[in-house]
């Protein structure tokens with residue numbers, strides 16, 4: 552995959568420093584898209600409780616998230632999630648830009664849904680995103696813009 556394509560995925564996911572997309576793999580046989588996200592050696596993080604910056608990762612745990620499908624292809628995000636050792640709050644998992652309430656993830660999904668709704672019947676969109684309907688509505692209820700569109704899918 553070209554460097555500009557990786558950069559495009561990075562922007563689409565709303566990744567912030569020190570997170571970066573390091574690989575994008577597409578398997579046509581299994582119709583699966585795998586995005587790997589990582590941080591460079593020596594990167595520092597903030598405590599999720601008090602925002603104390605400059606904390607190094609003490610350890611990491613690899614996790615995988617299901618992302619919205621790209622057409623009929625299942626998409627997955629994988630990253631090693633660091634834990635930091637805050638002097639005040641002890642060992643905590645850092646906050647992730649793509650897995651938080653106001654992350655680019657949800658915004659990206661809602662943006663796609665809204666774009667589809669403007670081009671095709673709501674019922675068809677609902678069928679397309681049906682697998683996510685429940686999960687999406689849960690997220691959408693926190694978003695003013697997404698709520699109307701996503702409520703219309705039911």
Ligand SMILES: [Zn+2]
Nearest residue numbers: 598601637640
């Ligand atoms: Zn702290």
